[in-house]
Amino acid sequence: MGENESRQVQEVDVAILGAGFSGLGMAIELLKRGREDFVILERGADVGGTWEFNTYPGCACDVPSNLYSFSFAPNPDWKRTYSRQPQIREYLHGVADRFGVRDRVRTNTQVTEASWSVSEGRWDIETSTGPVQARVLITGAGPLADPKLPDVPGIETFEGHSFHSARWDHDYDLRGKRVAAIGTGASAIQFVPEIQPQVAQLHVIQRTPPWILPHTARPVSKLERALYRRLPVVQRIQRGFVYTARELLAIGFTRAPKLLSLVQRLAERHMDRQISDPELRRKVQPDYTIGCKRILPSNKWYPALGADNVELHTGGVKEFKPHSIVTGDGTEIEVDAVVYGTGFQVTDMPIGHFVRGRDGNTLAEHWNGSPRAHLGMTVSGFPNLFLLLGPNTGLGHSSMVYMIESQIARVAAALETMDERAAETIEVSPEAERRFTESVDERMQSTVWNSGCSSWYIDQTGRNSTLWPDFTFVFRRDSAQIEAGEFEFDSERTRTEVPA
Ligand code: NAP
DSSP, X not given: OOHHHHHOOEEEEEEEEOOSHHHHHHHHHHHHTTOOOEEEEOSSSSSOTHHHHOOOTTOBOSSOTTTSSOTTSOOTTOSBSSOBHXXXXXXXXXXXHHTXXXXXXXXSOOEEEEEEETTXXXXXXXXXXXOEEEEEEEEOOOTTOSBOOOOOTTGGGOOSEEEEGGGOOTTSOOTTOEEEEEOOXXXXXXXXXXXXXTSSEEEEEOSSOOOXXXXXXXXXXXXXXXHHHHOHHHHHHHHHHHHHXXXXXXXXIIIOGGGGHHHHHHHHHHHHHHXXXXXXXXXXXXXXXXXXXXXXXXXSXXXXXXXXXXXXEOSXXXXXXXXXXXXXXXXXXXXXXXXXXXXXXXXXXXXGGTEEOTTSOBHHXXXXXXXXXXXXXXXXXXXXXXXXXXXXXXXXXXXXXXXHHHHHHHHHHHHHHHHHTTOXXXXXXXXXXXXXXXXXXXXXXTSGGGSSOOOTTBOTTSOBOSBOOSOHHHHHHHHHOOOTTSXXXXXXXXXXXXXX
């Protein structure tokens, strides 16, 4: 692309950042409501978001397939009750095609800057494939998008092969290698059992043991699939059943953590059944209340840890050397490769650093270490900006797609309200945002996530700015109402020029 061509500004009414569940769902809703003037900016080579990028062996979703899908696009062909990554990716590609949004996606397009222009009342967006100007910016970047590497001395000096689980290097042959897998979170518990039979030696580096429950995943039978196809209502009922059962868990997570002791007992029994070595049993015993960190389902994790070629090291990693890593207890292990299952930049989300509001400050500067947004979506000082899956929308028990759909409906309603008022700008009132944050913080007090473990749900100020501390239907109910005074339209304040 030539210099002039690349500087040509694409002007659109709405720019959507990201083509995962959020971005695709938003685009489909816009089309349904007759809004054709939008573009999706996607850094990947195709649609799918997290399900495009995470291709590690064993990658799957731990929310049942019938719930982890769009309500408007049920899939009677799910092969398993808990889907694996290839089929979720295939589902999203199919949805993008079926609902006609694929040709709206500008792929291989990294957004590097998005600034609100007070004088023009538009978002100026810089991307790797040329600038875009939009009246409204909707981010669907996802909180689990940018891999995080451990902040450990010497990591850059390691000369062996290394990669993060979310950027799996399929060209690297792990067979016969000495490998360290760092982390024991949701990703690691899925890829470790898959690579264990291939590698010569596997060192699993644990910092905090997770609570593991038995997995109930199974293939969906031909009969079930035929039934879902002929009688879609059966699949809807099944979805409703799964939704309700999961929502009951929210009582334990958010209101009465003591109830989770029943679940904890199940996890203890799972450990006892699967581990015979008392030393290993001791190492994997968590010392915090179940649910405080994400509960993980697996029938393969403990057997993999017990395999002859696996050693579990507790205490994390202390240092990297060119050909080895040093664990927390000072043991030095020579390895050929390191696989990081060390999670994502959640509370310091990368979009925070390149989205600039009315006063020229970035979201990260505005948040000052603790992300806050009204219903996880709108931030005062940032007109015509909607975050999908922004702060305090995460869940420990149910489907993020449900949260996304709640937010999409609100964004669409807000855009319609703008049209009705012939308003050029919409911005959440600081008062509404403050009240929402206070209410979230208050509800957070009684949750299990506040029971004293360290987790990535907690930001650098000590606040849980990641999770939604209530039932998901409460979030949907609250999102469905736009109350008087919540938004300011074309207000004096939002039109104020930034002082030079
Ligand atoms: P994660 O849950 O953040 O786990 C990261 C792991 O790395 C933790 O065990 C963490 O230990 C460890 N770690 C981080 N820094 C370390 C260090 N310096 N030394 C040693 N260990 C270190 O990341 P994830 O496993 O990628 O999962 C992230 C989220 O993605 C999940 O919670 C879930 O929401 C989603 N996910 C879902 C699925 C699924 O549906 N099955 C699968 C994958 C991911 P600490 O616990 O001590 O911090």
